[in-house]
Amino acid sequence: MTASTPHQPASLTRRAALTGLAAGAGALAVGSTACTAAAVPTPSASSVPSPSASDPAPGAMKLFADPGFNFAGLLALGAAGMRASEVGEVLTAVNTINAAGLSEQTYTDTFRSWGDRLAAPPAAGRDGGTPSQTRRFRSLRAAQYYAQALFYVLGTDEPGDEEAVYRAGRKAWDTFARLCTPAAVTDTVPWGKTRLPLWFFRPDGPAERRPTVILTNGSDGQNLDMWTYGVSAALDRGWNALVYDGPGQGQLLFVEEIPFTTRWETVVSPLVDWLLRREDVDGGRIALTGLSMGGNLAPRAAAFEHRLAAVVAQPGCLSPWLGFDKELRDIVTPDKAETNRIWNEEVVPELTPQLAFTVKKRFEIFDRQALRQAREGKVLTDLWTPAQVAIGLDITKVVGRIKAPTLVLDYDFEQFYPGQPREMYELLRTRREYVKLTKAIGAQLHCSPMAPQQHCEVVFDWLADVLQR
Numbered sequence: 152m153t154a155s156t157p158h159q160p161a162s163l164t165r166r167a168a169l170t171g172l173a174a175g176a177g178a179l180a181v182g183s184t185a186c187t188a189a190a191v192p193t194p195s196a197s198s199v200p201s202p203s204a205s206d207p208a209p210g211a212m213k214l215f216a217d218p219g220f221n222f223a224g225l226l227a228l229g230a231a232g233m234r235a236s237e238v239g240e241v242l243t244a245v246n247t248i249n250a251a252g253l254s255e256q257t258y259t260d261t262f263r264s265w266g267d268r269l270a271a272p273p274a275a276g277r278d279g280g281t282p283s284q285t286r287r288f289r290s291l292r293a294a295q296y297y298a299q300a301l302f303y304v305l306g307t308d309e310p311g312d313e314e315a316v317y318r319a320g321r322k323a324w325d326t327f328a329r330l331c332t333p334a335a336v337t338d339t340v341p342w343g344k345t346r347l348p349l350w351f352f353r354p355d356g357p358a359e360r361r362p363t364v365i366l367t368n369g370s371d372g373q374n375l376d377m378w379t380y381g382v383s384a385a386l387d388r389g390w391n392a393l394v395y396d397g398p399g400q401g402q403l404l405f406v407e408e409i410p411f412t413t414r415w416e417t418v419v420s421p422l423v424d425w426l427l428r429r430e431d432v433d434g435g436r437i438a439l440t441g442l443s444m445g446g447n448l449a450p451r452a453a454a455f456e457h458r459l460a461a462v463v464a465q466p467g468c469l470s471p472w473l474g475f476d477k478e479l480r481d482i483v484t485p486d487k488a489e490t491n492r493i494w495n496e497e498v499v500p501e502l503t504p505q506l507a508f509t510v511k512k513r514f515e516i517f518d519r520q521a522l523r524q525a526r527e528g529k530v531l532t533d534l535w536t537p538a539q540v541a542i543g544l545d546i547t548k549v550v551g552r553i554k555a556p557t558l559v560l561d562y563d564f565e566q567f568y569p570g571q572p573r574e575m576y577e578l579l580r581t582r583r584e585y586v587k588l589t590k591a592i593g594a595q596l597h598c599s600p601m602a603p604q605q606h607c608e609v610v611f612d613w614l615a616d617v618l619q620r
Contacts, residue, residue, distance in 0.1 A: 207564035207595055214245045215253055222566075223258075225600040226376075227299050232604045233379040234288050236295045240265060244296070255306025255508055263300035263316060269293035270323050287330035291375060293323035298373040301405075305515070306508035311526045317405035324374045328352075340395075340421040345409065348402055349395040349422065350374065353431060354386050362436040362618050363391040365422055367452075368400055369443025370411070370471070370516050380442050380465070380598070384607035388615065391432060395422060397448070399516045408519045413543035419452035423459070436460050436618045439555075440610065443598055444471055446560075446568075447544055450575065454552040461617045463610050465598065467559040467575030468568045470545040472538075475513075483542075487535040494534040502530065517541055550575055556582035556617045558610065563587065563595035584613060 214224040224245055230236040244261050251257040270293040273285050297320030304313050328335035328350050336353070339346035354361070364385050366377040377394040385392035396402045397418040399411030412418065419439060426432045438461040441449025446464035453462040472480065482498065483490050502510065511525035517537035524531050531537070557579055561572035576585040586609055588594035594602035 207566075207590070212601060214242075215249065217253060218566075220253060220258060222596065222600060223299060223302060225596070226598075227262075227295060229599075229601040229603050230295055230375075230379045233383045235291050235375055235379045237292055240292065240296075255303040255505075256308060259300045259303045259307050259316075261300075262296045263319075266293045266295075266297035266300060266319060266323065269296065270319065270326075283330050287327055290323045290326040290330070291378065294320050294327060294373065294375040297323060298375060301373070302371055302512070303508075305511045305525050306505070310511075310528050313526055314405050317401075320373055320375075321402065327375075327378075338425070340425050342398070342418060342421060345403065345407060347395055347397060347418065347421070349393055349425070351429075352382050352386060352392045352394070354389050354391070356389070358431050360433040361389060361391050361431060362438070362614075363393060363426055363432045364614070365393045365395070365419065365426075365437065365439045367395075367397070367419075367439065367441040367445035367449045369441070369445045369448075370399065371512075372400075372443060372445075374401065376442065379603045380606060381440060381610075384611045388611060393422060393426065404516060404522070408522055410517050410519060410522070410537070411540055411544070413540060414451075415448040416452040416455035418448075419459075420456050423456060427458075434458075436620075438463070438614050438618065441465060443567075444468060446572075447471055447546060450550055450553060450557070451544075451546045453555055453557070454546065454549040457554050459555045461614055462553060462555045462557045463560070463614070464557065464572070464575060465560045465606070465610070466562060466565055466568055467572035469547045469550070469571050469575050469578075470542075471568075472541040472545065473571070474567045475541070483535060483538040490535040490538075491533055495532055499530050547578065550578040551580045553579060553581055556584075558584045558586065558613045560606075560609070561585065561587040562597060562599060563590045565597055567597050582617075586613075 208218070208221055208225065212225060213221065214228070215221040224241065227236050228238065228241045231238045231241070244265055247261050248257045251261075269289045273289055297316055301313065301316045301320060304310060304316050325337075328337065331352065332355050333353055336351040337349070338351070339348050364381055366381040368374070368377060374394050374396070377392075382392040382394060397412075397415070398404070398409045403409040423437060426437055427434045437459055439449045439453060439459050440463040441447070442465045446466045447468035447470075449462055450464050450467070453459050482493055507530050510530055511521075514531050514534075514537045515522040515525045517540040518531070518533070520533060521531035521537050559572050559576045559579075565572070573585065576583055588599045588602065588606065588609065592602065592605060594605050599606045
């Protein structure tokens with residue numbers, strides 16, 4: 152795509168991932184001046200210059216030729232370490248997709264069929280009953296595969312299936328949570344005119360006040376990702392973990408059509424209220440984590456909600472809007488009418504089907520009309536309105552208000568918010584730590600898709616140090 156006006160983007164390149172935003176360049180970002188831990192990172196690890204490399208996903212990490220699809224596939228494969236997928240199932244799905252020809256359609260159809268297969272009750276045991284543990288983890292894997300399908304469904308022949316795919320994954324997740332020992336406590340808390348669903352996981356053992364981690368998802372992750380990146384690790388340490396859907400996520404987005412809010416503290420505070428009423432929660436040891444774009448949401452909440460004992464940004468994200476290509480950002484000016492004229496007359500007609508999918512996916516989270524148009528197979532006609540929400544998520548001016556100790560994670564080849572984690576760290580005025588997860592230990596790329604166990608080790612070892620009494 153060539154530029155014919157100062158505001159028209161030269162190109163929009165698809166980057167499909169948990170929180171990837173439409174961006175330009177065509178390749179995953181390689182930070183030549185980034186710093187990296189010399190060995191397996193710990194909160195106190197020293198930093199040395201990162202070795203240069205041209206391929207962020209070498210060898211066996213190359214599941215698909217397209218880096219966006221590859222990132223999604225790596226997330227599914229890496230979750231096997233937390234029993235949220237099965238290596239053989241994921242690789243079989245990858246082979247099926249590649250044989251059929253990689254596309255949003257083949258990816259969605261293949262993973263949706265795997266979700267359907269595993270969501271069905273397993274065969275009865277010798278006594279005629281269904282082993283609950285078998286069904287429990289089959290349901291978790293089903294939730295994973297439905298989530299993989301959900302990300303790409305807007306690019307298929309049936310974009311209106313988005314809610315149905317979400318509901319299938321949600322049913323699988325609810326089945327998993329119900330079959331945990333003990334079963335997850337489910338409830339809702341008030342937010343505006345609706346209520347936020349939550350799942351409270353507790354270790355199996357005597358009732359006592361325990362540290363508790365509130366796990367915040369990003370712009371595209373589903374609840375099962377919170378199991379992979381926190382619930383399992385918390386339970387292993389004898390801690391509680393709370394998972395929830397906020398505006399722009401899960402039920403609120405896919406069913407109620409409620410987009411993101413720029414005031415995430417209004418989301419977290421009712422959760423803290425709920426926890427403080429429980430006798431099995433140590434009110435002085437409540438931590439908040441944020442994965443992917445949650446690395447923007449959690450710090451925003453912590454800047455205003457001061458009952459938190461610790462905060463983790465995974466990675467630190469000051470401005471999700473900067474994850475968009477500059478040429479796209481330059482279209483958006485204070486003039487709504489002119490912005491939308493350029494968008495509809497000069498940009499949209501030149502979008503390829505793949506770029507159109509990216510635009511639909513990236514903006515459905517910020518605006519109800521954009522979501523509805525995407526489900527009708529249409530590209531949004533009002534770019535300006537959702538862009539204001541994305542712009543309004545900038546937390547540069549409020550990070551300094553955080554009082555709780557804060558850990559900021561970064562990653563080699565961070566492809567969506569390069570440079571922002573270090574910038575966030577420098578703005579903090581409280582106890583702070585900065586850790587980069589690296590290619591040397593297989594933990595590169597946004598959220599370390601191939602190394603969630605290492606990821607959780609870094610996060611929860613730091614939390615244990617901060618929350619110790």
